[in-house]
Amino acid sequence: MKQFTSKRSIQILAHMLKEYGIHNVVISPGSRNAPLAIHFSETDDFNCYSIVDERSAAFAGLGMAKSEKKPVAITCTSGSAAANYYPAVTEAFYQNIPLLILTADRPADYVDLFDGQTIRQQHLFQQHSYGDFQLLEDDAEGADDTNFNLAKKAIELCLEKCGPVHINIPLAEPLYELLSELPMYPAVEKTIQKKKYEIPSTLVAEWNLAKRIMILTGTRDHSKDLDMQLQQLVKNHSAVVLTEVNSNLNHPKFFSHTDRYITSFTEEDFRTYAPDLLITVGQNVVSKRVKQFLRKAAPKQHWHIDPHWQPDTYFALTEKIEVSAEAFFGRLLNFIALEPRTYFNLWDVLRDKKDEKHLEYCRRSSFSDFKLFEILSYKIPENWHVHFSNSSAIRYAQLFDFQKYHVHCNRGTSGIDGSTSTAMGYAMKNPEPTLLITGELSFFYDINGLWNQYIPPYTRIIVFNNGGGDIFRIIPGPASTNALDEFILTKHQRNAELMAKNFGFGYTRVDDEETLIRVLDNFFKPDSKPKILEVDTSAVENAEILKDYFRHLD
Known part of the structure; x- marks a missing residue:
């Protein structure tokens, strides 16, 4: 027998999501948001995904929204759980990815009373969202009509602005009162208007x-x-x-x-x-x-x-x-x-002059991060969707011919923190295979991006491990300081082998060009589980090779 929450605010919210065709919900576990988790997971209209780490969950939701080009709802418990959404919210804001942020909260009069998991959640994302709304609790006067209108306005704003919108949901105990049948709610009259464009004659003249x-x-x-x-x-x-x-x-x-x-x-x-x-x-x-x-x-x-x-x-x-x-x-x-x-x-x-110099350099370049990206530009199968992490990965990609692929990168805020989670969220909703190409620091930083059960077996990750944040050897400035190795590029000797095993991924490691070329064809073949290929270039002076490349172009 189905079990639904007795909280009318959540019943109304779920009804509105269904009316606007929003079916994907990423749920992070908790008690205060248990009414949302119970209701969404028991309702046939929603595809629910359980992801523990809220920071990763929000980026996964962002990736899902990018893949399907429609809004995704993310929901979590109160307190710091909601704050952990913030990195993905800023990325969605500057990339215009439609995220509907549903944060459960304590009742409003509990704020600043040192009640557990209670922070100032209302307007938490105000600087980086297109709208911030707070539903009324069920016993407030006119709550049903107000919540109906608030949910409608929030969802339409998310669709119109194509970006994050926050709905904060105060919930008083008891949280686990359930119903087996839901009341009927009215259909929604949608009011989103499409703009028509006529070009000014002044622009034609210019x-x-x-x-x-x-x-x-x-x-x-x-x-x-x-x-x-x-x-x-x-x-x-x-x-x-x-x-x-x-x-x-x-x-x-x-x-x-x-x-x-x-x-x-x-x-x-x-x-x-x-x-x-x-x-x-x-x-x-x-x-x-x-x-x-x-x-x-x-x-x-x-x-x-x-x-x-x-x-x-x-x-x-x-x-x-x-x-x-x-x-x-x-x-x-x-x-x-x-x-x-x-x-x-x-x-x-x-272009002709510089392209010839580029080819000259490629012909004589040795195994390195630079050579890896050259090889990948012609070895990746053509129907793949390729995600690049930020920092040096997307910059290397700029130099080679990846235009035949569908390419993605979190350039809204250009941070390394959610690249893996975004790519995995994208893969979860994409019928064609997804490849993430990432530096090892970005990969290690966002390792919880692999902590979910929904990653399809045709997903692939290539980690190029150069022993630290090599971008800081490339850009001017950091190399002149004594803090470079420990505090800026963060030198290390870690690898991804045990991480891959822990999350159930296949794993291969290479550290030379001949082996890399040999294993790539098999790496992209179908398998029963996703795979990670780690390319170890830590013994190579990657920064000098890239600087030499640009000198060669002069």
Whole structure:
């Protein structure tokens, strides 16, 4: 016999989630949120996932939302459990991933009385959420109508803003009173409105008058429509399109390896290759070099296209276009002249020169982190979805041809803390295989990302272990300090073998190029359990190899 909570606030909330098609719920164990856990797990409309560590659970929910492109609810008990959601909430906020955060709480008048597991939970995520709501307890006057309206507003805000929204739920004891039948609740009249976009004639005129048009795409999901639209713009060399590995755009005439091309730019080059019209699409750009280039280039016009964010990243923003890139370019292409511009040829000559130097270096480079990423760029099967951890992993990926894969990276806040959990959450809802490529510090830091029973057997993880946070040997500054080894890059001698065994993953370790190439084909073959491949490059001067690469490009 089914058992449902007697708490009407939770019954109403569950009804609203069902009405809006939100079916995935990540539950972390606890007592105060037991009514939510009981109700969701007993209701046929929800897919429930139990993940103990709240920090990991929130990132897993984020990964699930990325995979299915629809909101995921996460729920936990009160106190520090709720605070542990915060890293994933900030990532979801800056990446516009729809998370519905359901935190159970003590009654409001228990706050600051030193009652167990009680903190100031209301508005806990206010700085990094699109809305903060607190339901009324069942015995409050008008509670049902108020909670119905609050839940509706919160869910619609989560859908409209495509980002995190917090619902705090005070629950008085008893917590375990149950029902076998639920009352009927009314259907919901949805009030989300879609925006229509008409392009201003002034923008069409600016495009047609511009001689040097650059389109820079940052972090975004794959879009077949945008890919085709931008292909039309480069077909006749009308614009230069710069992409990054996590832009998920792919065409031979796109400039996909920006750091290769601009790393040795002089002050004169900044002027030579500068656009007069810069159009930026999507969110966070990985390349620090391209940010420095465009800030110095100071384009006359800069349009930014994104429904949610219009940051003045390059200190030149002239037009905020609050619409999807597909809607904007779909309208723009109806009005502009697709005339060739010599600006494209200028960049094309630069690309040919730098790509040849890149290939020269690859032919002579030895086993290292650099060589690993070169090999992976052609050894990963084409239908795989690839997640890169932050720090050096995503930066190495920028240098090679990963454009044929669906690429993901937590570039909202660019932290290493939830890369594994996000990738595992994504894998749990993705019918195609998922691969995580991660540095060992990011992997060790988020090891609880493997602590759940839902990771499919076709999931793969490649850990490149260089014995510490090698990024700090690459970027300028840390190497000049006495604190480098112990306190900045955190030198160590750990490996992932026992961790893999503990979580039921297959495990292979390699420390040379020949063995790596030999084992990769088998590594990607189907198996009864997920696998970890650890590539040990700790004996290699990886930072010097990468610095030498950029010197070779000069």
